[in-house]
Amino acid sequence: MNFDATLPLLVLASSLLPGLVIFFLREESHRLRTLLNLAGAGAKVILVGIMIWGVFHQHTYLTRWTLAPGLELVLHADTLSVLFVSLSTVLWLVTTVYAIGYLEKSPHRSRFFGFFSLCVSATIGLALAGNLFTFVIFYELLTLATYPLIAHRGTPEALRSARIYLRYTLGGGAVLLTGAVWLHVIAGPNAFIEGGVLSQLPDEYHGQLKAIFLLLMIGLGVKAALVPLHGWLPEAMVAPAPVSALLHAVAVVKAGAFGIVRVVYDVYGVQFTSELGLLAMLGVAAAITIVYGSFKALSQDNLKKRLAYSTVSQVSYIALGTAILGPIGTIGGIVHLVHQGIMKITLFFAAGNYAETLGIHNVSEMNGVGQRMPATTLAFSIAALGMIGIPPIAGFISKWYLGLGAVEAGMAGWVLPVLIISSVLNAAYFLPVLYRAWFCRPAPAWPAEHIPAARYETAGALLWPPVITAGLALAAGLFAAAPYSPLEWADLIAQREYQL
Amino acid sequence: MAETLIWLIAMPMAGAVATLLLPRQSTPIACVTAVAASLVAGTLLYAVSEQGSLSYEIGGWSAGLGIALRADGLSALLLMMTALVMLASSVYAGTYFTKAAARARFWPLWLLLWTSLNALLLSGDLFNLYVTLELLGLSAVALASFGGKFAAVQAALRYLLLGLLGSMMFLAGVSLIYAGYGTLDLATLTLAVEPEPVAWTALALMSAGLLLKTALFPLHFWLPPAHASASAPVSAVLSALVVKVAFYLLVRLWMDVFADLVTPAAAGLLGVMGAAAILWGSWQALRTERLKLLAAWSTVAQLGYLFLFFPVLLALPPGPARDTAFGGLVILALTHGLAKAGLFLAIGIIQQRSGHDRINELNGTAQRLPATTFAIALAGVALIGLPPSGAFLGKWQLLAGSFASGQWLWILVTIAGSLLAAAYIFRVLGHAFGNQSYPRHSVTIAREEWPALILTTLAVAGLGLAGAPVWNLLESGA
Numbered sequence: 001m002n003f004d005a006t007l008p009l010l011v012l013a014s015s016l017l018p019g020l021v022i023f024f025l026r027e028e029s030h031r032l033r034t035l036l037n038l039a040g041a042g043a044k045v046i047l048v049g050i051m052i053w054g055v056f057h058q059h060t061y062l063t064r065w066t067l068a069p070g071l072e073l074v075l076h077a078d079t080l081s082v083l084f085v086s087l088s089t090v091l092w093l094v095t096t097v098y099a100i101g102y103l104e105k106s107p108h109r110s111r112f113f114g115f116f117s118l119c120v121s122a123t124i125g126l127a128l129a130g131n132l133f134t135f136v137i138f139y140e141l142l143t144l145a146t147y148p149l150i151a152h153r154g155t156p157e158a159l160r161s162a163r164i165y166l167r168y169t170l171g172g173g174a175v176l177l178t179g180a181v182w183l184h185v186i187a188g189p190n191a192f193i194e195g196g197v198l199s200q201l202p203d204e205y206h207g208q209l210k211a212i213f214l215l216l217m218i219g220l221g222v223k224a225a226l227v228p229l230h231g232w233l234p235e236a237m238v239a240p241a242p243v244s245a246l247l248h249a250v251a252v253v254k255a256g257a258f259g260i261v262r263v264v265y266d267v268y269g270v271q272f273t274s275e276l277g278l279l280a281m282l283g284v285a286a287a288i289t290i291v292y293g294s295f296k297a298l299s300q301d302n303l304k305k306r307l308a309y310s311t312v313s314q315v316s317y318i319a320l321g322t323a324i325l326g327p328i329g330t331i332g333g334i335v336h337l338v339h340q341g342i343m344k345i346t347l348f349f350a351a352g353n354y355a356e357t358l359g360i361h362n363v364s365e366m367n368g369v370g371q372r373m374p375a376t377t378l379a380f381s382i383a384a385l386g387m388i389g390i391p392p393i394a395g396f397i398s399k400w401y402l403g404l405g406a407v408e409a410g411m412a413g414w415v416l417p418v419l420i421i422s423s424v425l426n427a428a429y430f431l432p433v434l435y436r437a438w439f440c441r442p443a444p445a446w447p448a449e450h451i452p453a454a455r456y457e458t459a460g461a462l463l464w465p466p467v468i469t470a471g472l473a474l475a476a477g478l479f480a481a482a483p484y485s486p487l488e489w490a491d492l493i494a495q496r497e498y499q500l
Numbered sequence: 501m502a503e504t505l506i507w508l509i510a511m512p513m514a515g516a517v518a519t520l521l522l523p524r525q526s527t528p529i530a531c532v533t534a535v536a537a538s539l540v541a542g543t544l545l546y547a548v549s550e551q552g553s554l555s556y557e558i559g560g561w562s563a564g565l566g567i568a569l570r571a572d573g574l575s576a577l578l579l580m581m582t583a584l585v586m587l588a589s590s591v592y593a594g595t596y597f598t599k600a601a602a603r604a605r606f607w608p609l610w611l612l613l614w615t616s617l618n619a620l621l622l623s624g625d626l627f628n629l630y631v632t633l634e635l636l637g638l639s640a641v642a643l644a645s646f647g648g649k650f651a652a653v654q655a656a657l658r659y660l661l662l663g664l665l666g667s668m669m670f671l672a673g674v675s676l677i678y679a680g681y682g683t684l685d686l687a688t689l690t691l692a693v694e695p696e697p698v699a700w701t702a703l704a705l706m707s708a709g710l711l712l713k714t715a716l717f718p719l720h721f722w723l724p725p726a727h728a729s730a731s732a733p734v735s736a737v738l739s740a741l742v743v744k745v746a747f748y749l750l751v752r753l754w755m756d757v758f759a760d761l762v763t764p765a766a767a768g769l770l771g772v773m774g775a776a777a778i779l780w781g782s783w784q785a786l787r788t789e790r791l792k793l794l795a796a797w798s799t800v801a802q803l804g805y806l807f808l809f810f811p812v813l814l815a816l817p818p819g820p821a822r823d824t825a826f827g828g829l830v831i832l833a834l835t836h837g838l839a840k841a842g843l844f845l846a847i848g849i850i851q852q853r854s855g856h857d858r859i860n861e862l863n864g865t866a867q868r869l870p871a872t873t874f875a876i877a878l879a880g881v882a883l884i885g886l887p888p889s890g891a892f893l894g895k896w897q898l899l900a901g902s903f904a905s906g907q908w909l910w911i912l913v914t915i916a917g918s919l920l921a922a923a924y925i926f927r928v929l930g931h932a933f934g935n936q937s938y939p940r941h942s943v944t945i946a947r948e949e950w951p952a953l954i955l956t957t958l959a960v961a962g963l964g965l966a967g968a969p970v971w972n973l974l975e976s977g978a
Contacts, residue, residue, distance in 0.1 A: 023874075066968045068831075068893045069824045073965075111870070133896075137887040144886060147926075151933040159930050170922050173886075174915045181899040 008075035019117025076130030099242035101461025176219025196269025224256025241352025249345035283323030294425035329405025346383035349466035359448025368442025379470035516611035523604035541583035588951035669709030717777035732848020740841035774807025782920035815905035828897025835890035839882035842955030878956035880925035890963025
């Protein structure tokens, strides 16, 4: 096997193998476990770096492995997969550092980090999936790898949430599988090809293709938390903070959103989807989700729950961008895949820091927290302002391109109001939090101060990750026009999709 | 290479005799026999993949007079699965039965069961099939009652009576065939059989007997008590292999020998019974209080999937499409065999450590035995049919075949059954996350935990990721 054919496999293995070894480590082997985790994450960063360079220069990285006649496991690096792989790789590294600090001395760490690595491997696998069959495999694996992470604390509440999560995702997985098999039967192995291939099928299949599209969207919509399939997401916030961070930024919800992008662009083709009248349907579902999620977020006092509803809303920007026909809308949706990830992971890191350091779980307890934890709160503020869409932070770029794309595609009539309503609502549920944190007088004592202020406001492993990701969110906005920035890469994806 | 066929029968038989004569050394003898017989099964699998199907005539007497042994891709695969399950369960049984006296009584029956399984899979004529079926039934009943608890003996007696009834029906069918065609050799019969009343009646009788033995709904009622009250290694083998070879025989008769007689209506009837088995078996597994009963009911359900393939296969045009779907059937059966055996072995460990197998009281045990819990989780992945297990590939083929032939009902049943399976598996796995104490090592009882872990890993990663040779083997050894 030459290097080009092994690289996708190596990228997958750099998190899978450490994960499998970690399962068998003794609970006290703290150093070895940390070493394995960081070595895997570091190796992945290097391998992905090579991959980015290669894909930019039109290199083909392709691993195939036959599982059964007509069913091949294909790992393939194209522009879209590289975008998602890079996001997962960078955020995995940061989250691993955070998780090591967060879980210090808590039980079952080998199990936790084992499944954590499996979860990332499944995400990488579905990012690299070269056909729908492979995508389905990793989509289901992701469900399996995430369940133990949500149930991790073992409290009745955690077990209940994990059960709800399973009910939704396994149900969604079954629907997705049905759609995928059906499509396989009428159209053969559905390799992901820029522009899609289904438009070549004769007209009499169009009815079936519409039904299949619906099945696929329901299956993917569960993980992408499209209303009304979002019920599991606010429940899943009982998971430990690093899990929530990864779940909301990279792994689960993103897997659903990424799947929607894949199916529309690389299976059906965006032109053909539009011709079938399916794009508008997706747009309506996304718009409803965006507004509904923001409304629900307004009334949550629990900080993580507020963030969870915010995710419901924000992830659908990706679906919205997909539903806007034309390269600019595409750029807006795809770039938000990255931007939402960086900003949301910052918010969850910060929420975890408040809980771990001071025992703060609710917005109403956050008065004056900016004085006690300035760096964390600054990171939180940057990410929150970015979510609202304030320039020059990353979120502004996403919304700008979405709006511009809608005008270009003649959909401004309903997309712009959705964007405006949602931004107003974002401001309405984030700004009061920031106001409390910076300008209100703190209560005489924090709910439960676990970590006293020393050299830093909290433990170093907890502090640096949100600071770094907040910096990334700022940089992604400030340097949006620099080469290899998320925006430039999304532009490249759009060019190849629309063959410009 | 053809001599491997006779070795596969002679070796476990010699082992059975040796353990009977030398009870003190019975455990090492049995283990050596198990390893040797597994190596032979591996050799046969290799030979069939290289040379195609093999046959051997004992004593040089040609078919019709003497005993002919045959092995094609299908039987070689099932022989290999038998060897793996028996080997793992033998290692496990060596420590599971703590009393030496109990072990000494156990091994001869155990190896006799293996002999009859191998002989059945290799037999090429109906009379020998009847004999091996009878031998298999008797050794299985003896093993099921082993351990001597009242419930086990009671269930085993029922098992014995129904097994005998099944054998009698099979024998009646065999006699009709002999009266009608003057031969019992399967290869000759395949050419001779005509669609006429005598053949129909014979096939109906034989099938009814076999359906009883393979416990297809509504003839499944004897299975849960018999499989749930036996000792763990025996349950593993009963659920993974004994019902499976009866199914193998049905496949041989319906798809090979009497293929011209099978009508869509008859295949559809099997499909409906299979669908009912899936739904009813899974529902009962979801409701039961005890882990072993859950596993036994799950066997009822999983056998149902195998029968769904009958109407699907018949509706597909002969050729690549049907062969691909048939491979799906085989890989589903193999995955279930390995996974269910591993599941029963794992449950046995839990039962021994905690003294019970009540699902609602599993919390502490599941935490103290992480490797066993992991084995149960892997078995669960295979039973639900999630990737990367072999069952996922099998179910994909089942769904694809149903779509291609427009049989929507089977799609709904397959999906519903998988979701029910997920419900009963995760009902168990939820107990692995309580806040109880945990051990410093992940594997705590090596000789019992490894066999379960290896079998379930093979079912998931082995057949799922390296399952493509199954299709090649079925093709080359046809």
